[in-house]
Amino acid sequence: xxxFFLDARELEHPLxxxxxxxxxxxxxxxxxxxxxxxxxPVPLLALASEHNLNFISKKNYSxxxxxxxxxxxxxxxxxxxxxxEIE
Amino acid sequence: xxxxxxxxxxQAPPIEVVLRFFLVGSIFGVVASFMLFFWHNDLNNxxxxxxxxxxxxxxxxxxxxxxxxxLFQMMPVLCGVHIKAPVDFSIRVTYTLLxxxxxxxxxxxxGNSALYIFAAIFLAIAILSSAFVMIxxxxxxxxxxxxRGMLIAIISFxxxxxxGIFMLTxxxxxxxxxxxxxxxxxxxxxxxxGWIAILIIAVAFQVIEMFYVTPKYNQKYAKYIxxxxxxxxxxYAILELLGFKISTLFSFFAVALISFNAVVTIxxxxxxxxPVNDASIWFWVNGxxxxxxxxxxxxxxxxxxxxxxxxxxxxxxxxxxxxxxxxPFLVWFHLNAKGYFDAPMxxxxxxxxxxxxxxxxxxxxxxxLLTALKFKILFYFGSFLLLIAxxxxxxxxxxxxxxxxxxxxxxxxxNF
Numbered sequence: 001x002x003x004f005f006l007d008a009r010e011l012e013h014p015l016x017x018x019x020x021x022x023x024x025x026x027x028x029x030x031x032x033x034x035x036x037x038x039x040x041p042v043p044l045l046a047l048a049s050e051h052n053l054n055f056i057s058k059k060n061y062s063x064x065x066x067x068x069x070x071x072x073x074x075x076x077x078x079x080x081x082x083x084x085e086i087e
Numbered sequence: 088x089x090x091x092x093x094x095x096x097x098q099a100p101p102i103e104v105v106l107r108f109f110l111v112g113s114i115f116g117v118v119a120s121f122m123l124f125f126w127h128n129d130l131n132n133x134x135x136x137x138x139x140x141x142x143x144x145x146x147x148x149x150x151x152x153x154x155x156x157x158l159f160q161m162m163p164v165l166c167g168v169h170i171k172a173p174v175d176f177s178i179r180v181t182y183t184l185l186x187x188x189x190x191x192x193x194x195x196x197x198g199n200s201a202l203y204i205f206a207a208i209f210l211a212i213a214i215l216s217s218a219f220v221m222i223x224x225x226x227x228x229x230x231x232x233x234x235r236g237m238l239i240a241i242i243s244f245x246x247x248x249x250x251g252i253f254m255l256t257x258x259x260x261x262x263x264x265x266x267x268x269x270x271x272x273x274x275x276x277x278x279x280x281g282w283i284a285i286l287i288i289a290v291a292f293q294v295i296e297m298f299y300v301t302p303k304y305n306q307k308y309a310k311y312i313x314x315x316x317x318x319x320x321x322x323y324a325i326l327e328l329l330g331f332k333i334s335t336l337f338s339f340f341a342v343a344l345i346s347f348n349a350v351v352t353i354x355x356x357x358x359x360x361x362p363v364n365d366a367s368i369w370f371w372v373n374g375x376x377x378x379x380x381x382x383x384x385x386x387x388x389x390x391x392x393x394x395x396x397x398x399x400x401x402x403x404x405x406x407x408x409x410x411x412x413x414x415p416f417l418v419w420f421h422l423n424a425k426g427y428f429d430a431p432m433x434x435x436x437x438x439x440x441x442x443x444x445x446x447x448x449x450x451x452x453x454x455x456l457l458t459a460l461k462f463k464i465l466f467y468f469g470s471f472l473l474l475i476a477x478x479x480x481x482x483x484x485x486x487x488x489x490x491x492x493x494x495x496x497x498x499x500x501x502n503f
Contacts, residue, residue, distance in 0.1 A: 012361045013297045014416050014433070021423050025501065039297060042164050043099065047424045 001069075002031035009038050009063060020044050024053070024068060032069035034083065040064050056080060099163045100173035102421045106488045107181050108156025109410060113484055115148030115188065116403075116477030120470050127459070127466035133391045140195040145399055146278060147210070148188045151244075153406045154286055155180065155217060158237065160413065165293055166234040168224040176220070184213035194255070203259035207252045214248045232309035236289020239317045243281025246324075250274040266328065273324040276338060281320050283402050284345045284378075285313050290409075291352055295371070298412060299363050301355040312348060316341050339386060346382030349375040349401075366442035367412040373450060374404030393460055400453040407449060407480060411442040414484060418491045427498040431490050437483045445483070448476040 004023040008016030016037055021044075023033045035041070040057055041064070048055040048068050055068040056076035065083075067076045119141060126137040133142075159177055162168040170176060187209030194202035218241050225238040250270045257263055292309050295301055319341040326334035352375045356368060381397035415436035422430030452472035459465035 010300060010360055012300045012363050013294075014420070017420065018433075042167075043420060043424075046099070047420075050424060051426070 001071075001074075004031060004033045006033070006035045008041075009036050016041060017044055021047070024048070027053075027068070027070050029069075029071045032067055032071070032074070032079070035066040035068075037064045037066060038062070041066060044068075100159050100170065100177070102417050102491060103488070104173050104177040105156045105160045105413070105417060106484060106491075107177065108152050108159065109414065110481065110484045110488070111181055111185055112149050112152030112156065112406070113410075113477055113481040115144055115152060117474060117481060119144040119149060120474035120477055123456075123470035123473065124467060127463070127470065130392050131390075133395070136195045136198065140192045142395070143191050143195070144188065145403075146283075147184070147191065150283060150402050150406065151214065152181070152184065153410070154283070155184070155214075157290070157409060157413070158221060158241075158286075160417070161290070161293075162221065162224070162237070166225065166228055166231070166237065168221075168228060168234075170220060170224065176217075180213050180217045183209050187213050191255075194258075200259040203255045207255040207259075210248065211252055215245065218245045218248075231293075232304075232306065232313075233289045233293040235310070236285055236292065236313040239313050240282050240286035240289060243277045243285060243317065243320070247274050247278035247282055250277070269327050269330075272327055276320055276323060276341075279398060280338075280341050280345060281317060285316055287374075287402070287405050288313055288316075288345070288348050291348075294409075294412075295352060295355055299356055299359040299368060300361045301359045304351070304355065308351075312344060316344050319344070342382050342385050346379045349378040349382070353379070365411075365439055366446045367408045369443070369446050370404045370408030370411070370449070373446075373453075374401045374408060377401040377404060377453070390460065393457065396453070396456050396460075404449065404453075407445065407476075410480060410484070411437060411445070414487045418487050422491065422494050422498070425495070426500045427494050428501045429498050430494055436487045436490055441479070441483065445476055445479045448472050448479065452476055 004026060006016065006019055006023060008019070011019075016035070020033065020035055020041070024047075027033060035044075040059070044066070045055060045057055053068050053070055054072050054074060054076060055066070057064060057066045058077075058080060059065075065080055067080050069076070122137070122141045122144060126141060129135040129137045130141075132138060156177075159170065159173060162170065187206055190202050190206035190209055193199075194206050221241050222238065222245070225234060225241070228234060230238070251274055253263065253265050254267065254270055254274065257265055257267060292304055296303055319337045323334050323337035323341065326337065353372060356372055356375075359368075377397050378401035381394055381401060384397065385394055415433040418436045419430055419433045449472075452469050452475075455465050455472060456469035459469050
């Protein structure tokens with residue numbers, strides 16, 4: 001699957017949200033958006049929820065890992081664990 | 088090891104909830120500037136009817152409007168607290184607050200008993216009803232340092248308002264047995280240092296790091312400072328009611344902590360990791376510097392008017408800072424969330440240059456009003472600059488709302 005990755009840990013509000021929304025517009029069933037953030041991006045998750053996207057948000061150590069995809073068939077929880085960066 | 092999110096994804100309130108509060112607040116700022124222009128000769132007497140009218144236009148009309156609006160927006164996002172039917176509820180609160188403040192201003196000027204009673208009723212409905220809902224919701228959550236501070240600030244606001252209502256009833260001529268002077272002192276302590284200062288401290292814990300990518304506040308410090316300020320204010324209030332002069336000492340301690348936090352916040356902003364240099368950061372630094380100066384001169388017992396200008400500059404500066412950060416973001420975000428392709432970008436909602444020009448008008452007004460204590464004639468110039476600053480803010484809010492409505496009406500939609 002094609003990944004759109006954003007490391008937003010050192011970006012000031014609202015840049016992470018701005019860049020994330022740009023990426024979400026490019027997603028299809030064969031792609032996902034993966035973001036690292038120092039805080040949980042509640043407005044982004046609310047937006048994903050409102051648009052019926054498949055999403056997950058989990059904290060690992062001091063960072064939040066966010067995965068969003070229009071593909072409802074992926075189990076994002078497993079998918080998140082399988083990503084090399086966060087093993 | 089992954090931890091699940093504990094936050095609620097309940098939607099933040101519709102944008103008009105926030106914009107209505109902000110617009111009303113900024114228009115009260117225009118009214119306050121006119122009052123300052125025409126009534127500045129009365130300001131040396133802090134208890135003159137015109138001075139009281141001006142003080143309450145600023146604290147209730149401007150500050151409470153902006154702060155209640157900000158709470159409606161921030162509580163769902165920062166605390167995961169959802170307010171039911173936010174549009175209807177906020178409309179009721181906004182307009183009863185608006186009418187209550189108008190009654191209060193006219194009551195102070197006119198001295199009519201009925202006006203005092205109407206003011207007390209409308210302000211009680213507006214503020215206590217919203218505070219009750221917010222306190223109830225905030226009491227049920229696992230607290231972050233910000234949400235705890237917000238809860239303490241709202242409780243302080245309730246204390247200030249209840250005391251204010253007692254005083255209004257007494258001014259209306261009802262024969263109630265209250266210690267008026269002590270009530271007045273406790274009223275303004277809880278309003279200024281409890282409600283306004285603690286709320287700004289609590290919000291700063293979240294937004295300073297988020298907006299400017301600064302190092303985090305020490306978590307233990309952030310957990311206890313708001314509790315400590317509140318406890319000092321409570322001790323102050325009890326000693327004041329019992330007639331112990333030592334109460335002043337606790338007031339000093341509370342102000343010392345508030346000013347210490349201002350210095351800490353300035354240091355955090357100076358340590359920011361990203362080259363952010365917008366008007367909002369200038370307003371934050373100016374607000375915190377004004378607060379630190381307020382504390383310094385408070386300890387040296389400077390004139391009440393000088394202190395009032397510094398404290399107002401602190402609170403208003405943070406209001407301007409938050410407005411210029413929040414308003415463009417909300418317009419852009421709500422339109423994107425609704426799927427509008429041609430939503431204006433944030434800098435198209437309010438340009439960075441416009442906000443910076445507004446900052447210079449605000450700062451000039453502050454400096455000239457402080458200087459005006461020595462050269463009275465400068466009050467005309469200072470209040471005129473403040474008028475321009477508030478007109479610019481009102482216009483920015485109005486235009487942002489207009490751009491939002493325009494896009495909703497004529498914009499093209501996309502799907503994710």
